[in-house]
Amino acid sequence: MDLMVIDIWLIIEKLALVAIVVSISLLIAMYSTYAERKVAAYLQDRRGPNRAGPFGILQPLADGGKLFFKEEIIPLTSSKFLFVLGPALAMITALMTSAVIPWGGTLNWFERNISLQIADINIGVLYIFGVISLSVYGIMIGGWASNNKFSLLAGIRGASQMISYELAMGLTLIALLMLTGSLKMSVIVEQQINGPWNIVYQPLGFLVFFICALAETNRTPFDLPEAENELNFGYHQEYSSMKLGFYLFAEYIAMFISSAIMATLYFGGYDIPFVNESSLSASIGHNLVTILGGFALLLKVSFFLFVFIWIRWTIPRFRYDQLMNLGWKKLIPLALFNMVITAVVILLLDK
């Protein structure tokens, strides 16, 4: 056994993949701010940003530049280390989830099978949940370190929101995992490529998962942190400059990642719909099919991103008690119901 042999090419390959995935996540997050503004404008019969570059496509760069050049204020009474740690943590946890998502199949280059998944760990779904739970810390630490009553309240509010919706999210996933029988992301996608997508078996589960994803990413109708006029802004009230930018940006990355998770778990991941992959790869080559699959995943992700944005500009914000009511009294029973039904059906069919 050559367990101790270090495969240098594997490390290089994985490092390159990490760099690519992170930069693509950042790029897509950047352009989802642009998409957000553009879609918002079009839904409201406006034109949206169209001055920076053709169709305003340089707008995200201009926004980023603006945030970088703004005055950086760290409140005197704040806990400085934690104050900086908060947005960093929010950003890191938002990005870390991308490690276990299979962005595509395998590429055959230089006689190597390069997997387009950074880490194909056997507890992929659990890893995602662990990291998403960690993002509560970014919020809590930011709110706490600001040394401001409103920030602290908003931090607690945000944390309790995330924790309560994580419950329902986890319960829907249990139903999904009973179906797939594996926590490995690549296996889940593989099953969907060979059979129907999981959404067919789990429509209710997907609905609950989707609502929870909205709450997890602090998107409308659960975007209490953004309620500056009625709730005094959120946990990032004391933040300015790029630290605020990081908090806001982390939301978009989380949006991208949760879209990718939804596409992977329920909508077949990198499966090209209505196409038989194996026969296609025989005709146009394995690598091309892999790349096409990656694009299919990105398309699904952009559809979800659009839905996120679309919902934001349609539905008004929930009140805090309504938010908690929905989470605890509606979604958790629904998810439990879904779980029990799935279990019964699986037992009856003796799958």
Place this chain on the structure above:
Amino acid sequence: MQALTDKIKVLERKPMTIGERLYLPAIIKGMLITFSHLFKKRPTISYPEQKRYFPSVWRGVQILNRDEEGRERCTACGLCAVACPAEAITMEGAERMPGEEHLYKEEKYAAKYEINMLRCIFCGLCEEACPKDAIYLSQTFAPANYHRKGFIYDKQDLLIPHPIEEPDRYKQALGERATALKQKAKTSEEESMDN
């Protein structure tokens, strides 16, 4: 209570049905409404490229008129300043010297003529007061400026371009209103001649 109109619709407050309590149908309906707006025509006018049409009766920024040979019409009589309810107009008169006949139409002219655009309410009373057809309100508005100083328009800002030296810019500044006014003046002249 007696109803004032026959348009009153009495609504029954029933408890919500299951469909209504689910909220999802209503949410989907709302989302379809917003989605339909993606394809609607946008009323936006992209300003520097496209400009809104101002009608000929638009009361925009003032213009000091010249006659056909390019001589200034203003005689600094001060009637516009008197008529101005916002007291935005100040002027200083001067006497035309020999050899300046090609510059000024009459013996007296405005050596200094200023309108404070921050005070002006664009009522058009100066135009109505002017006996010499020397000032009128054009079809453009006063552009933005970084300083208050920039809003005090002096004679150079207000004067219409020279009709002979810069005929294109003159025509542009003239707009539709001046021609309409001329026609109006002509018809009123004819009417007075008829009387």
